[in-house]
Amino acid sequence: MKNLNFNSLKSINKTIHILLCLCLVVFASSFGFAEEKVLVLGGEKGWPSFSLKENITFGKGRFGYTSIEVAxxxxxxxxxxxxxxxxxxxxxxxxxxxxxxxxxxxxxxxxxxxxxxxxxxxxxxxxxxxxxxxxxxxxxxxxxxxxxxxxxxxxxxxxxxxxxxxxxxxxxxxxxxxxxxxxxxxxxxxxxxxxxxxxxxxxxxxxxxxxxxxxxxxxxxxxxxxxxxxxxxxxxxxxxxxxxxxxxxxxxxxxxxxxxxxxxxxxxxxxxxxxxxxxxxxxxxxxxxxxxxxxxxxxxxxxxxxxxxxxxYDPYKVTGGRFETQPIYTVPGAVVEKIETLQNVPAQTEIRYYIRTGENFFDWTDTYPEWKSVVPGSEIKNVTGKYFQIAAELYPDGDGQKSPSVSEIKVTYYEPPLPLAPAKLKAQAGDGYVDLSWEYSLDDTTEGYYVYYGTRPGEYLGTDSSDGTSPIKVGNVNSFRINGLKNGAIYYFAVAAYSKMDRRIVGNFSEEVYARPRKDR
Missing domain, CATH: 2.60.120.200 (Jelly Rolls)
Structure with a gap:
């Protein structure tokens, strides 16, 4: 009976160990490999151009940085x-x-x-x-x-x-x-x-x-x-x-x-x-x-x-001011975690911050996507997208005597893991084509591959192939023949993996190879 209990205990411990490992794998896949990014607006490098500036101007902020304040x-x-x-x-x-x-x-x-x-x-x-x-x-x-x-x-x-x-x-x-x-x-x-x-x-x-x-x-x-x-x-x-x-x-x-x-x-x-x-x-x-x-x-x-x-005694516009950054590109599936600010907010003044995200900023309007109010230093929830935009409203005190100012906005966000690049890319030229082969990417986030080609090193802008312009989506394979190339012309190639999460999430290029198609004699 004791032996049976001991074996049962070993089995239970093993099961728990396996479950814990699986949980760690899932956690690592979801979060551990996501890359933390920090974007700084203002500060030492100054402010980028804005998509909107209403009643705001620049002044001298904290640590000598250029600040934004009410006009x-x-x-x-x-x-x-x-x-x-x-x-x-x-x-x-x-x-x-x-x-x-x-x-x-x-x-x-x-x-x-x-x-x-x-x-x-x-x-x-x-x-x-x-x-x-x-x-x-x-x-x-x-x-x-x-x-x-x-x-x-x-x-x-x-x-x-x-x-x-x-x-x-x-x-x-x-x-x-x-x-x-x-x-x-x-x-x-x-x-x-x-x-x-x-x-x-x-x-x-x-x-x-x-x-x-x-x-x-x-x-x-x-x-x-x-x-x-x-x-x-x-x-x-x-x-x-x-x-x-x-x-x-x-x-x-x-x-x-x-x-x-x-x-x-x-x-x-x-x-x-x-x-x-x-x-x-x-x-x-x-x-x-x-x-x-x-x-x-x-x-x-x-x-x-x-x-x-x-x-x-009314040097500042009591109606306040607003600015909006240009849409900021990340990658599909990026998650904004928080913003932190370097600011000065005198008594009775206020700064309100907002954020919005989306996949394609070309269809954005003043009200779409909807702006979401955020508090500096607090966790931001359910804000994800390929593009994000920051806005702020600055309000002086009721007498127009004092203006708040912001000298820096630091945005922390996470980008999903990029698939690893395939290794050992090889190219073999033929009559009007080039055969490519490579080793599969080592991580399991890869869903397939893009083949890039062009006529100059590092510039993959090719249009000659009958299979399509660069890049060509070839799926989850480790070899591909590119047809319709010009004999005698030299072509340069690279392969990159795209993610299971979103095919627009593309990893780094493989090493570059080249080949010159020729007609066999």
Whole structure:
């Protein structure tokens, strides 16, 4: 009885051992031989071209990599726009077409504060010179009414005497020629606005009105500047980053009430922007008053001044942005396991990632195949196909103050095992044909073989054979005669195995052989 139990136990152990071996074989066949692949988008090598880019731009991300972030706002031309230089085109021009660029020495530059590009001024005494058309503020003699001059700057050094804006002309009163000037200049790390003989009837300080920023200008940091004059109140105000720096009432009383000294410009002349400034400038614009029916857009009542302040604090498009990669080719049956990202997601911002796969991307649409939401670092299930595509949506915070950014996306996926190449390929030439033979591939994933041929080494683009163009699917055999070849021509051959899983999964080529068909004599 004990002997019987011992033998039974041996039999059971043997059976378990066999089952375990079979399980290991199945597991190895399904997973163990699958090759792990890692695709890196962004990072050190940068980003490839995208099939879709909506409201996104490039910035500087983690470890100095180029990052993707929400595009920054850019000013738009509206009814109150007198001049707009947004530097977004291939050439520098006034987006409103009210001014003509006479001379330009600025260079377009990325890493702007608004939109995609800004202007780089190198402090060589040129900058941008523009001539205003009739009807513009600086192209017309007389009272310009309400106006605003607005821009972003990032100085490199903020040196004394650097000029941001300059207009010079003259006005004749009772046969007396009066010199006029409007100028914004750096003085002791501050910006001083000087209006000389601009406000009609104002005689204090020899007709000069000055506004000087209270805050010091910080080099290498973007700041928003706006100078405004309200013809209804006489208020001349200078703001930086939405904060009032200096104000003056151009009234007889010097206060909010009283007769207003209205601006009057003389002979039209060119304006120059950054004639001696080293640094970056963006979205320079000049504005005038709007029609009363567009009061909600005007910049000059209290509500609108607050709106202008909010515009400064809204550098990112709150609607967010989206990008989609080009379809990425793998092999049939590839399985995407996960994505990992190198990103920066400030509070209240968000990045959502998506993936889709398919066998033929030529029939893909915006919604087919369906996008599947994925979470970085988490396992992705049921995502397999010959092609896959990654998308992401980036959302700034509600105030448009901060944008998330992604510097790198790492995609881990598995490709099914490739059949091993057949060995010992031989070729024997005959009259208009070549006989090929080889040894079967050693692994059991092979279902059959393709025969490749051509007339140049390593280029298997043959079309001569009556059996078909290269490659020829010959099935699960280890010899094949290729007919219909030209006598005297040399042909090169290779054989590759295709997988039981999918005949489109083709292994590596065998060694190359060659032969020259000939007619027996």
């Amino acid at each position: 920054k706002n850019a000013r738009k031309v509206s009814g109150n726009t007198d001049l707009l230089l947004n530097f977004e085109g291939s050439i520098v021009r006034d987006a409103s077409d009210n001014y003509t660029v006479i001379k330009n020495d600025m260079l377009p530059m990325e890493n702007s504060v608004m939109g995609h590009f800004c202007g780089l001024s190198r402090g060589n005494g040129n900058g941008i010179t523009l001539k205003g058309n009739p009807g513009t503020i600086f192209g017309t003699e007389g009272n310009p009414g309400t106006f605003a001059i607005e821009f972003w700057i990032k100085p490199s050094i903020a040196e004394n005497g650097e000029i941001i804006f300059l207009w010079r002309s003259s006005r004749t009163i009772n046969n007396y020629v009066m010199y006029q000037m409007i100028q914004a200049t750096f003085v002791n790390s501050r910006i001083n606005w000087s209006f000389r003989n601009i406000f009609d009837g104002y005689t204090k300080n020899n007709g000069e009105v000055s506004l000087t920023s209270y805050s010091t200008i910080v080099p290498d940091k973007w700041a928003h500047h706006v100078l405004m004059f309200d013809e209804e109140t006489g208020l001349l105000e200078y703001r930086i980053n939405g904060k009032t720096e200096d104000i003056k009432y151009l009234t007889v009383s010097g206060h909010e009430r009283g007769t207003i000294y209205q601006p009057v410009l003389g002979i039209p002349d060119d304006i120059t922007i950054c004639p001696s400034f080293t640094g970056s400038i963006d979205d320079f614009r000049i504005l005038h008053s709007l029609p009363s029916e567009n009061k909600s857009e005007t910049l000059y009542d209290n509500e609108s001044l607050q709106s202008l302040s909010r515009q400064k």
